[in-house]
Amino acid sequence: MSISFNHPGVISGMSERVDGSMIWWNTLPVNEAVRQNRDRYFEKIGVDPARVVAGGIIHGTRVVKVGDEHAGQYLLNSDGLITNVADVVLSVTAADCMPVFFFDPVTKSVGMAHAGWRGLIAGVLENVIREMGRAYGSRPEDIRVIIGPHIRACHYKVGEDVAAQFAEENVDRRDGQLFVRLASEAEMRLRGLGVSEISVHPACTYKDERYYSARRDKSDPLEGMVAYIGLKV
Numbered sequence: 166m167s168i169s170f171n172h173p174g175v176i177s178g179m180s181e182r183v184d185g186s187m188i189w190w191n192t193l194p195v196n197e198a199v200r201q202n203r204d205r206y207f208e209k210i211g212v213d214p215a216r217v218v219a220g221g222i223i224h225g226t227r228v229v230k231v232g233d234e235h236a237g238q239y240l241l242n243s244d245g246l247i248t249n250v251a252d253v254v255l256s257v258t259a260a261d262c263m264p265v266f267f268f269d270p271v272t273k274s275v276g277m278a279h280a281g282w283r284g285l286i287a288g289v290l291e292n293v294i295r296e297m298g299r300a301y302g303s304r305p306e307d308i309r310v311i312i313g314p315h316i317r318a319c320h321y322k323v324g325e326d327v328a329a330q331f332a333e334e335n336v337d338r339r340d341g342q343l344f345v346r347l348a349s350e351a352e353m354r355l356r357g358l359g360v361s362e363i364s365v366h367p368a369c370t371y372k373d374e375r376y377y378s379a380r381r382d383k384s385d386p387l388e389g390m391v392a393y394i395g396l397k398v
């Protein structure tokens with residue numbers, strides 16, 4: 166499955182391991198190798214790196230309204246980004262966490278979020294929906310959502326403390342161990358706000374070698390993918 170809304174007005178996608186590590190952990194200056202990987206990747210897919218905005222991931226809930234003035238910048242403390250400016254491309258990085266893509270064809274606006282269990286439970290996805298409403302007048306029922314490749318319940322073992330924060334039906338118990346369904350929890354929360362069109366990429370980043378996985382790779386520094394969305398001019 167490709168990460169696409171199949172709409173001529175919007176581009177979206179995510180890098181893979183073959184493209185190199187794209188992880189930016191909210192510290193400046195940005196690691197030079199990571200910056201080069203990102204620039205090379207965006208050039209490869211026909212996106213001007215100078216138009217890309219990077220969200221600094223901290224497992225938080227802050228959503229930044231991105232404008233033309235942010236093009237090319239790395240924005241600290243911003244797990245959520247939204248814009249209605251064409252030719253500004255929103256990006257976050259992820260390696261097991263969910264990259265979540267938002268597109269409203271009615272108000273012609275987009276959003277991008279990074280959501281691991283902390284940000285998800287804290288409400289980063291609801292914040293994106295709310296901020297798109299506040300900033301652009303988007304209605305939840307018009308906003309389409311794609312949940313990109315992330316670690317699925319087959320491999321996402323958690324402790325009792327984490328599992329307790331998920332709805333009961335989103336927790337699997339196998340052999341006395343607990344596993345949580347990030348996408349199901351996300352869907353439940355988004356549908357609760359009125360979002361109806363949600364698709365989930367089937368890949369598990371832990372299982373699928375095309376992707377980096379923080380849990381599987383245990384690399385230091387962490388390696389990961391960049392996910393992006395932008396409106397076409």
Ligand SMILES: [Zn+2]
Nearest residue numbers: 319320369372
């Ligand atoms: Zn898995």
